[in-house]
Amino acid sequence: MKLHLLSAVIAASSFVGTSSAISILMGNDDGFGSAQIREFYRLLKASGHQVLIVAPADNESGQGGRSVFTNNKTLAVNSEYNLVPAGAPSLGRDPIDPDIWYYNGTPAACTYVALDHVIPLYYGNRSIDLYVGGPNFGTNLGNFLYTLAGTMGGTYAAIGRNVPGVAFSGGNSEQRSYTWINKTTASGLPDPATIQAQLATTLVNQLVNATQPHKRIMPLGYGLNVNTPFITSLTNDSCVNPPFIQTRMGGGGTTDLAVYNATTGLFHYENLITDGNNICINGNCALPGETPIVDNGCFASVSVFTIDYDAPLGPAQHGIRTALQPLVAYENPAAKMMLKERKRLRDILSVRPEYEVNE
Known part of the structure; x- marks a missing residue:
């Protein structure tokens, strides 16, 4: 009974009634065929929103805000999960859904291709009310990942083009296709990809409901970095409905440490916490850091950021x-x-x- 009730609550939370439908552009860095972006797309449309995906043809994780456009008119190899064959155009529609587009470029490049080519030529240059990235396979926590995550890079690109943006990342890091989403699990709950998408949809609907009709969802230059924990629904119900906590990016965040292996002669990275990566210079220093919130329990973090890097007062x-x-x-x-x-x-x-x- 507990599992059935919990499943019903989680499912219902995604379909919070919206005061008005909005126009949404979606992207990510895991690719247009990833399980989590497709579930997010499905649930946003079920909430009544007008949704368009323009995402990389393949996995472009770790590209940050790099805007790299392909030099080839066609795909040199099959797209991820063999959804589109080699030789197809480097920009094209998903074979099944015409509102899902792939482009053979980085996440930021996909944002620009969407805004400057796909939407003007194929969608009557319709306005976009919100950009959403992800949910990413794996979290993007702290200042260090802010500059490295492709999920954040695609979002940041949209915000720079006057479109409010939210970057979503989830603790389930398995890379898999939308064609492999479990209808049932050992716990009796939805697939983790579905729950990650439900959490993201709930937050989007919260923003929409809190915004007056025909008003911007967020001020110019503002965005959100949202991280949700590892969802356990494949095996149990210990973490399936994490509460959202307001956070700041810094505070307990990690950077990289280069570790040398004398046997192999190679380097690998390990996580390192430093004062320089976590000092609170701007914003509300009383807020908890997003890294310890997500890493140390079943909680989701929501950090407000701006694209203004200018030196602060003080x-x-x-x-x-x-x-x-x-x-x-x-x-x-x-x-x-x-x-x-x-x-x-x-x-x-x-x-x-x-x-x-x-x-």
Whole structure:
């Protein structure tokens, strides 16, 4: 009885009624045929949204924000899971669903191809309300992965193009096709790929329901990094419905340590936690780090980020700026000249103060 009730609760959570349907562009770095993106696509459409996938023809994990476009008009080899044969166009539609597209490029390149080619030419240049990436096979936790994850790279590319974006990553790291999704499991619960997609759909619907009609889902330059834990439904129900926790990217996050093997003469990486990778400079330092939240229990993390890398306010940056002077001037000469010219024109035209433009 417990399993049946739990299954019903999880299934119902994905179909939270939305105040209005939105237009969604989907991508990932695991490829257009991966189990989790296809389940996410299916559940978003079931929620009433207008959804389009443009994702890599093959696995492009770890590409970060690299925008690499193919030099070949056709696929040199079969696409992932042999869904599209070699010799097919490097950009094309899935053989079964015309709203699922593949492109032989990196995740960021797929975002740009979608926005600049597929949508204008094949979808009447319809507007996109939200970009979603993933859910990735494996988590992307902490500042270190922010710059390396292809899931994040495709999302970041969309945000830079004025489209709000959410990057989803899940703790189940098995790479598998959407053609292999268990209808039933030993636990009696849905496949982990389905549950990861259900969790992502629930969060999207939460954002939509919290947004007034015809308003942006998030402000310009903002996005979310969402990580969910390893879902155990293949064998048991110990972690199948993790609660979402607001987090920050830093705090307990790892970077790489190069480890040399004297026997093989080769290197491999191990995880290393450093102060430099986890110091809290911006944002709410009271929030927990997303890495310990997801790695140490059945919890999902949601971190708000922006694409603004600019140096923050505070004494640390002031000391750096002071050290750069007088070689590097602490002012903007062009802006200073512009303000002086504005003042000169106002004096000439005798513009009254109440009509002045705020500077």
